[in-house]
Amino acid sequence: xxxxxxxxxxxxxxxxxxxxxxxxxxxxxxxxxxxxxxxxxxxxxxxxxxxxxxxxxxxxxxxxxxxxxxxxxxxxxxxxxxxxxxxxxxxxxxxxxxxxxxxxxxxxxxxxxxxxxxxxxxxxxxxxxxxxxxxxxxxxxxxxxxxxxxxxxxxxxxxxxxxxxxxxxxxxxxxxxxxxxxxxxxxxxxxxxxxxxxxxxxxxxxxxxxxxxxxxxxxxxxxxxxxxxxxxxxxxxxxxxxxxxxxxxxxxxxxxxxxxxxxxxxxxxxxxxxxxxxxxxxxxxxxxxxxxxxxxxxxxxxxxxxxxxxxxxxxxxxxxxxxxxxxxxxxxxxxxxxxxxxxxxxxxxxxxxxxxxxxxxxxxxxx
Amino acid sequence: xxxxxxxxxxxxxxxxxxxxxxxxxxxxxxxxxxxxxxxxxxxxxxxxxxxxxxxxxxxxxxxxxxxxxxxxxxxxxxxxxxxxxxxxxxxxxxxxxxxxxxxxxxxxxxxxxxxxxxxxxxxxxxxxxxxxxxxxxxxxxxxxxxxxxxxxxxxxxxxxxxxxxxxxxxxxxxxxxxxxxxxxxxxxxxxxxxxxxxxxxxxxxxxxxxxxxxxxxxxxxx
Amino acid sequence: xxxxxxxxxxxxxxxxxxxxxxxxxxxxxxxxxxxxxxxxxxxxxxxxxxxxxxxxxxxxxxxxxxxxxxxxxxxxxxxxxxxxxxxxxxxxxxxxxxxxxxxxxxxxxxxxxxxxxxxxxxxxxxxxxxxxxxxxxxxxxxxxxxxxxxxxxxxxxxxxxxxxxxxxxxxxxxxxxxxxxxxxxxxxxxxxxxxxxxxxxxxxxxxxxxxxxxxxxxxxxxxxxxxxxxxxxxxxxxxxxxxxxxxxxxxxxxxxxxxxxxxxxxxxxxxxxxxxxxxxxxxxxxxxxxxxxxxxxxxxxxxxxxxxxxxxxxxxxxxxxxxxxxxxxxxxxxxxxxxxxxxxxxxxxxxxxxxxxxxxxxxxxxxxxxxxxxxxxxxxxxxxxxxxxxxxxxx
Ligand code: SF4
Ligand code: SF4
Numbered sequence: 010x011x012x013x014x015x016x017x018x019x020x021x022x023x024x025x026x027x028x029x030x031x032x033x034x035x036x037x038x039x040x041x042x043x044x045x046x047x048x049x050x051x052x053x054x055x056x057x058x059x060x061x062x063x064x065x066x067x068x069x070x071x072x073x074x075x076x077x078x079x080x081x082x083x084x085x086x087x088x089x090x091x092x093x094x095x096x097x098x099x100x101x102x103x104x105x106x107x108x109x110x111x112x113x114x115x116x117x118x119x120x121x122x123x124x125x126x127x128x129x130x131x132x133x134x135x136x137x138x139x140x141x142x143x144x145x146x147x148x149x150x151x152x153x154x155x156x157x158x159x160x161x162x163x164x165x166x167x168x169x170x171x172x173x174x175x176x177x178x179x180x181x182x183x184x185x186x187x188x189x190x191x192x193x194x195x196x197x198x199x200x201x202x203x204x205x206x207x208x209x210x211x212x213x214x215x216x217x218x219x220x221x222x223x224x225x226x227x228x229x230x231x232x233x234x235x236x237x238x239x240x241x242x243x244x245x246x247x248x249x250x251x252x253x254x255x256x257x258x259x260x261x262x263x264x265x266x267x268x269x270x271x272x273x274x275x276x277x278x279x280x281x282x283x284x285x286x287x288x289x290x291x292x293x294x295x296x297x298x299x300x301x302x303x304x305x306x307x308x309x310x311x312x313x314x315x316x317x318x319x320x321x322x323x324x325x326x327x328x329x330x331x332x333x334x335x336x337x338x339x340x341x342x343x344x345x346x347x348x349x350x351x352x353x354x355x356x357x358x359x360x361x362x363x364x365x366x367x368x369x370x371x372x373x374x375x376x
Numbered sequence: 377x378x379x380x381x382x383x384x385x386x387x388x389x390x391x392x393x394x395x396x397x398x399x400x401x402x403x404x405x406x407x408x409x410x411x412x413x414x415x416x417x418x419x420x421x422x423x424x425x426x427x428x429x430x431x432x433x434x435x436x437x438x439x440x441x442x443x444x445x446x447x448x449x450x451x452x453x454x455x456x457x458x459x460x461x462x463x464x465x466x467x468x469x470x471x472x473x474x475x476x477x478x479x480x481x482x483x484x485x486x487x488x489x490x491x492x493x494x495x496x497x498x499x500x501x502x503x504x505x506x507x508x509x510x511x512x513x514x515x516x517x518x519x520x521x522x523x524x525x526x527x528x529x530x531x532x533x534x535x536x537x538x539x540x541x542x543x544x545x546x547x548x549x550x551x552x553x554x555x556x557x558x559x560x561x562x563x564x565x566x567x568x569x570x571x572x573x574x575x576x577x578x579x580x581x582x583x584x585x586x587x588x589x590x591x592x593x594x595x596x597x598x
Numbered sequence: 599x600x601x602x603x604x605x606x607x608x609x610x611x612x613x614x615x616x617x618x619x620x621x622x623x624x625x626x627x628x629x630x631x632x633x634x635x636x637x638x639x640x641x642x643x644x645x646x647x648x649x650x651x652x653x654x655x656x657x658x659x660x661x662x663x664x665x666x667x668x669x670x671x672x673x674x675x676x677x678x679x680x681x682x683x684x685x686x687x688x689x690x691x692x693x694x695x696x697x698x699x700x701x702x703x704x705x706x707x708x709x710x711x712x713x714x715x716x717x718x719x720x721x722x723x724x725x726x727x728x729x730x731x732x733x734x735x736x737x738x739x740x741x742x743x744x745x746x747x748x749x750x751x752x753x754x755x756x757x758x759x760x761x762x763x764x765x766x767x768x769x770x771x772x773x774x775x776x777x778x779x780x781x782x783x784x785x786x787x788x789x790x791x792x793x794x795x796x797x798x799x800x801x802x803x804x805x806x807x808x809x810x811x812x813x814x815x816x817x818x819x820x821x822x823x824x825x826x827x828x829x830x831x832x833x834x835x836x837x838x839x840x841x842x843x844x845x846x847x848x849x850x851x852x853x854x855x856x857x858x859x860x861x862x863x864x865x866x867x868x869x870x871x872x873x874x875x876x877x878x879x880x881x882x883x884x885x886x887x888x889x890x891x892x893x894x895x896x897x898x899x900x901x902x903x904x905x906x907x908x909x910x911x912x913x914x915x916x917x918x919x920x921x922x923x924x925x926x927x928x929x930x931x932x933x934x935x936x937x938x939x940x941x942x943x944x945x946x947x948x949x950x951x952x953x954x955x956x957x958x959x960x961x962x963x964x965x966x967x968x969x970x971x972x973x974x975x976x977x978x979x980x981x982x983x984x985x986x987x988x989x990x991x992x993x
Contacts, residue, residue, distance in 0.1 A: 019751050027829040041755075041905055068476040071512040130829040132902025134820055136389060139655035143400045150450075157454035157526065157557040163512045171517065172558055175452065198388040202381030205821055205901050218982035237981040260979045300474070300518065357755065358904045361830050379961070382900060389899045393654050400656045408661055438665040 016044060023052050027130045027361040030371030034364070041356045046349050053375040061335035066092050066167055066302040069335065074161040076339065077373040079122045082115035082152070083315040085165040090246060091311040091322035092167040096304035099296050104169035105247045106289040110182070111155070111164065112247075112313070113278040113285075117189070118148040119316035120229075120271040123368035127268060128200060130365040131209055137199055144192045147185055154178045168298030183286065189279050197272060210265035214351040214363035217262060224347040227340050228318025230367060233270045234262030240314035252284050264366040271368075301330045308334075317341050317368055337376055341369040405531075406442040414441055449528070451556040451568050454511045457527035458504055459554040460547040461577035464523035467499050474518035479505040502547055506532065507540035517558050522581050525554030525562075528569035554580060604628065632709055640853045641671035647852070647894055654898035675845060683841030686748060693747035698839070698846035701740035704733045705853040712860045713788045713869060714879060726787035727779060730861055731772050734816060737850075738764040741825060741835050744847070748838035756834030759905055760825040763815060766912040767822075771812035773920035774805040777927040778865055781941070791869035795943045799866040801950050804923040804957040806866045808916050810892075813862070815908065817854030820897040822908055859889040915964055922960045926953065 017038045022028035031052035037045040057076065061069045073084040086108055093100060100108075125141030149159040155174055156164040164171055200206050216226065221234040231238055239256040241249040257273035259266025304326040312321030318340025325334040344367055351363050392398040409417075414436045415425035426433035435441050449455075467484035483501035516526050527550075534540055552574040556563035561582050567575060605624045612620055645660065645668055652659025660667035685694055711726045723729060738761055745757020779785050781801065782793040799806045815822035826834030836847045863869060867885040870878030903911065930952060934945035 017751055026832060041759075064476055068474070068514060071476050071510060071514065074512075128901060132820065132823065132827055132829060133900065134651070134897055136655050136898050139657060140392070143398075143656050146400065153453060154450045155452075157450065157452040157513070157555060158511065161510060161512070163514075171513075172452075172560070175450075175563065195388055195392075199385045199899070203385050203900070204379060204381050205903055207381070208907055209901065209904055218984050222984045235979055235982040236984050258979050258981055266979075356904060356906065358824065358827070358830050358902075379965070385899045386895060389654050389895065392656060398656055399653075401652075401658045403658060403661070408666075439661070439667075440665060 046352045053371045057376045065330045077370045080119040080316045081162045082111045087313045087320040089165045094311045095309040098168045101293045103292045104294040110285045116316045117275045118145045121145040127365040130361045169295035173294045213264045215263045229270045233259035233266035267366045339373040341373040407445045411436040455527045456532045459525040463577040470518045471515035474514045479508045502544040504542045528555045678845040681841045688749045690747040697744035698843045701850040704736040707733045708857045724786045727785045745835035752831045753837045767812045767815040770916035770920045774808040777805045777924040794868045796946045797868040808920045813858040821900040859886040
């Protein structure tokens with residue numbers, strides 16, 4: 010005799026411990042199994058794109074800090090690159106190297122956050138999260154040396170950087186880069202070969218390469234599916250063409266692969282930074298760009314490989330001191346396109362882990 | 377495999393449990409210190425300290441002795457409580473204009489009260505609403521006369537929003553401990569805002585102050 | 599002081615006719631003492647757990663209130679007591695209120711049969727192991743009551759998971775104890791302690807592992823803490839609880855490791871046995887403490903399993919392992935025992951050797967059958983042809 014059952018609908022979020030902020034998922038369960046998911050977002054909408062229309066080009070830098078607040082440096086970089094392309098502003102070489110160092114440090118920090126929270130959602134009682142945050146803290150200390158802030162950095166300006174790195178930055182960076190592989194080893198020892206993690210994440214929430222490409226997924230999520238696509242290699246910006254690094258890819262796009270790709274990317278980032286320390290030339294860090302940048306009429310799109318994926322800024326200039334339109338291609342938001350395909354058919358416990366492995370930051374999703 | 381990965385993970389946590397170098401948390405704003413540290417701070421050894429101040433020693437053993445902690449911060453730290461030099465400020469209001477949030481309010485007065493000091497304008501109002509400030513530092517970057525600097529503190533909690541508006545009196549009275557952010561001239565003096573010394577207005581300029589002769593020269597050869 | 603001593607003491611002062619009253623009073627005094635001692639121990643344990651977890655995680659843990667934060671549990675309790683005790687309007691009030699009590703009472707009841715010394719309250723109970731298994735089975739009921747009565751979907755999820763899991767894990771837990779019972783030839787805890795010439799953890803490592811796994815599931819701790827998995831369900835079955843009811847839930851929950859540690863100490867670690875100058879009670883505490891520490895260590899390290907994996911682990915992993923264990927022990931006992939049914943230390947030694955080998959072999963076997971080998975890839979990943987950076991560089 011078939012038992013009569015009824016699906017349960019649950020609102021996960023906006024106040025739920027594992028929704029990374031204020032994200033709401035309306036999930037329909039059949040027992041423990043997810044049968045339908047409807048994401049609802051907008052709880053953190055601050056109108057960044059509209060605000061940008063009434064700020065000067067330099068003032069918008071402070072807005073970009075607040076998009077993906079775990080990776081402010083990358084947001085700064087993506088934005089100032091668009092402005093430079095729009096206004097035809099040259100950037101001195103030293104500034105380019107420093108920008109790459111900052112962006113890669115930020116990538117490590119951001120991946121630490123994402124891995125830490127994913128493991129928190131796997132139920133490891135805070136330990137990997139605390140370890141990840143401990144290492145991230147060291148990177149934030151470096152950022153404090155560079156620009157006096159830890160999260161909302163506003164370090165970059167169209168035409169270069171606000172200020173050269175202080176003397177004590179370089180030895181500190183060297184020490185951190187020396188010890189970073191050891192920290193990553195620690196994290197891997199805790200997670201990578203742990204059978205529970207493997208059982209929970211292998212073959213869970215698979216995105217096929219076709220689905221990933223069709224859903225315009227970017228970043229580690231795309232590479233975990235085996236698609237070797239990295240803007241740093243495919244369309245080298247700044248000085249990435251002079252640096253040697255690999256683009257790690259995953260096997261089949263499951264949750265574990267997304268974790269592995271992030272860990273390997275952190276190792277690659279360490280490699281990149283070490284090369285940058287060796288190669289960085291002296292000189293100015295800021296070209297003579299005016300405070301009020303007045304780019305010629307026109308529009309431009311430029312994107313970088315942010316920790317979460319392709320972060321692009323589309324700017325339209327009407328020749329004034331502020332953009333006519335500023336559109337942000339936020340990787341977290343677009344990576345959520347495939348959320349439903351990943352989640353349906355898995356269990357409640359998998360839902361939070363898969364969602365954690367997509368590494369969304371709500372500041373960027375809602376903008 | 378076969379559970380060995382899980383055992384390895386336990387090794388990692390144990391390593392973090394026992395290695396003192398892996399302990400990262402700092403206690404703030406007060407730190408509990410042990411008897412040993414307490415004796416060290418008083419420049420004696422444990423035994424003689426315990427004999428001399430038995431009460432303190434017992435307290436320390438029971439974990440009741442606290443010392444205040446200052447978190448280490450870089451001299452570039454962009455903190456609250458802006459440092460502002462009235463002698464340098466011309467009232468040009470560049471800072472107010474560059475602030476993305478428009479939270480600096482400046483009213484200047486041309487009554488000539490300050491003419492004997494060589495200044496033309498008197499700054500009547502200089503309000504910064506740090507309750508809305510995001511410490512981006514654009515105002516500091518904009519100031520052409522190096523009159524405004526970021527501060528170095530961050531313990532500015534108050535009970536009312538109105539108290540967060542820093543007015544001109546408070547700015548004048550505040551200890552002059554500018555952050556070295558975007559002020560390479562102070563940084564090159566190895567100034568640390570966390571230390572006790574302060575910087576007077578003559579020290580914080582981006583350029584040497586031109587002497588009288590130089591000024592005359594410049595204007596004569598114009 | 600044992601029950602008998604106290605009973606005799608009180609009996610001297612009252613007339614013969616109200617003997618039953620003396621019995622009741624004695625029992626009440628003793629239970630009061632046990633409950634208070636246990637609650638205090640639990641309070642101390644919460645402090646220890648939080649400090650230790652903090653240390654594991656490079657944090658500091660509570661250290662503000664009292665010396666080294668020792669008074670933190672008291673502060674917590676005061677805070678919880680003065681909080682509003684919310685009962686949801688739609689909740690089933692009676693069941694909702696009863697659930698915390700139902701969870702707490704079994705945990706306390708287990709303690710009366712633990713032989714802390716040569717003669718403790720009810721340590722001599724001749725069905726000790728059965729009593730423990732029976733009494734701890736009640737907490738399933740409490741969890742269902744709590745989850746069902748609060749009319750919260752998350753709570754219901756937690757309760758349903760709890761019901762399934764707790765009942766499943768009763769089986770391997772009981773089966774793992776059977777090996778011990780066969781060897782000791784008794785189900786009285788005192789007899790089990792006295793029969794341990796060599797501690798049973800050495801003689802039956804497999805049983806110990808199974809028991810610990812099943813016990814951590816029974817008290818829903820990592821890696822089996824899916825009943826209240828905070829990242830999935832908020833707080834699971836006690837989502838709606840607040841104030842003193844929540845405090846009682848927490849009390850019961852934090853008491854569970856102590857119960858487990860006590861039972862494991864008695865059954866596998868030789869209870870109060872130890873090297874002589876140090877009294878048995880100290881040995882008991884030391885052993886229980888190390889069990890608690892291991893539980894804590896596991897909690898600090900491992901993530902949580904999924905629902906179906908937890909159930910699968912019970913039925914496909916622990917169940918066969920415990921069956922193998924008691925089967926092997928039974929055969930060994932049949933072969934090695936003396937004609938009068940006792941067993942010498944020498945034969946125990948032999949059993950120990952065999953059992954360790956059996957443990958390794960059976961774990962590897964079961965893990966292979968369950969497909970552990972598939973978990974790691976051998977070859978490097980192959981890039982998909984969909985986006986190829988080499989191609990884009992070419993044109
Ligand atoms: S720091 Fe930024 S927000 Fe604050 S007053 Fe200066 S410009 Fe405005
Ligand atoms: S602080 Fe600087 S920018 Fe602001 S009014 Fe004074 S001189 Fe002008």
